[in-house]
Amino acid sequence: MKLTVLHFSAVGTTLQIARAIAQNFEGDIDWIDLTVPTNRQKPLSFGEHDIVLFAFPVYAGRVVRIPRYYFKQIAAHGALAINVVTYGNRAYDDALLELNILAKKVGFISVASAAFVCEHSFDIGLATGRPDASDIEKARAFAVRSFKLVQRVVANAALLTRYKDKEIAGIPGEFPFKTQFRHDFGGPLVPTTKDTCIDCKKCAVNCPVEAIPYDNPLTTDAERCITCVRCIRRCPVRARSIDLPDFIRHFQWLAKTFQARKEPEMYYLFEE
Numbered sequence: 599m600k601l602t603v604l605h606f607s608a609v610g611t612t613l614q615i616a617r618a619i620a621q622n623f624e625g626d627i628d629w630i631d632l633t634v635p636t637n638r639q640k641p642l643s644f645g646e647h648d649i650v651l652f653a654f655p656v657y658a659g660r661v662v663r664i665p666r667y668y669f670k671q672i673a674a675h676g677a678l679a680i681n682v683v684t685y686g687n688r689a690y691d692d693a694l695l696e697l698n699i700l701a702k703k704v705g706f707i708s709v710a711s712a713a714f715v716c717e718h719s720f721d722i723g724l725a726t727g728r729p730d731a732s733d734i735e736k737a738r739a740f741a742v743r744s745f746k747l748v749q750r751v752v753a754n755a756a757l758l759t760r761y762k763d764k765e766i767a768g769i770p771g772e773f774p775f776k777t778q779f780r781h782d783f784g785g786p787l788v789p790t791t792k793d794t795c796i797d798c799k800k801c802a803v804n805c806p807v808e809a810i811p812y813d814n815p816l817t818t819d820a821e822r823c824i825t826c827v828r829c830i831r832r833c834p835v836r837a838r839s840i841d842l843p844d845f846i847r848h849f850q851w852l853a854k855t856f857q858a859r860k861e862p863e864m865y866y867l868f869e870e
């Protein structure tokens with residue numbers, strides 16, 4: 599039995615959660631970093647006894663848009679999935695349900711799902727320092743229980759027949775999903791570059807959707823940009839930022855409103 603970890607992590611917290619889960623797997627692990635555009639070019643095919651751990655962040659209440667396009671290249675053939683989303687202590691809204699539906703559409707049977715809280719990408723003082731030790735311990739417990747379920751299902755195919763098509767029962771969310779970015783911030787929600795830029799190209803090389811031209815990192819393709827903030831975090835001279843006043847006001851409000859600590863939430867295909 600092999601585990602494949604398919605993850606997208608612009609800032610790195612989703613990867614921390616994926617690692618905390620995967621390290622409890624006894625067997626071979628393939629890591630595919632979907633944050634790297636070239637890694638999204640290869641079609642993937644799985645078989646009945648393969649397991650895939652999906653780990654993606656929540657963007658505006660939905661799963662980051664990458665799997666919506668990328669999953670079309672996957673043929674699951676009844677492989678088992680563990681679906682994980684991370685979010686910045688506001689809410690995960692429809693994202694976990696969406697990830698489950700996307701996985702199901704391409705033929706996965708999802709045995710477990712979870713939403714973990716991680717530091718908010720916008721660096722606004724939400725969920726600062728998370729995942730912390732308690733989150734990592736919960737990720738471990740989630741992994742142990744999920745991999746046990748996997749073993750039970752593999753040993754007893756009748757269980758799958760019994761629970762097939764019940765994967766999304768109990769996972770919160772509302773279908774049809776809402777439009778992802780609904781707020782009008784008075785301009786496109788993409789970083790701009792100050793003239794303090796030293797043309798090091800780090801932002802262009804690291805952008806997950808190739809929205810920053812290598813020849814001219816002073817510009818950003820607003821159609822491509824997914825506002826993941828990786829370029830802002832990785833710029834050595836802090837030349838990139840999103841300065842729209844309505845956006846800043848909105849995130850000040852978010853930071854004030856959603857301080858109360860939320861805990862990871864987990865869902866399993868069936869109780870043992």
Ligand SMILES: Cc1cc2nc3c(=O)[nH]c(=O)nc-3n(C[C@H](O)[C@H](O)[C@H](O)COP(=O)(O)O)c2cc1C
Pocket residue numbers: 606607608609610611612613655656657658659660684685686687688689690715716717718719720824825826827
């Ligand atoms: C564009 C964008 C939208 C986001 N929307 C939400 C949201 O709706 N709810 C929430 O709680 N956190 C939201 N976040 C925070 C991220 O989901 C969270 O910080 C996540 O762990 C980031 O993963 P990463 O560190 O792997 O990039 C958003 C972050 C970004 C960049």
Ligand code: SF4
Pocket residue numbers: 788789804805806807808809810818822823824825826827828829830
């Ligand atoms: S340009 Fe947009 S998509 Fe690219 S790294 Fe920056 S915020 Fe992310």
Ligand code: SF4
Pocket residue numbers: 791794795796797798799800801802815832833834835836837838
């Ligand atoms: S990372 Fe910063 S300094 Fe380097 S090219 Fe991009 S904006 Fe300029």
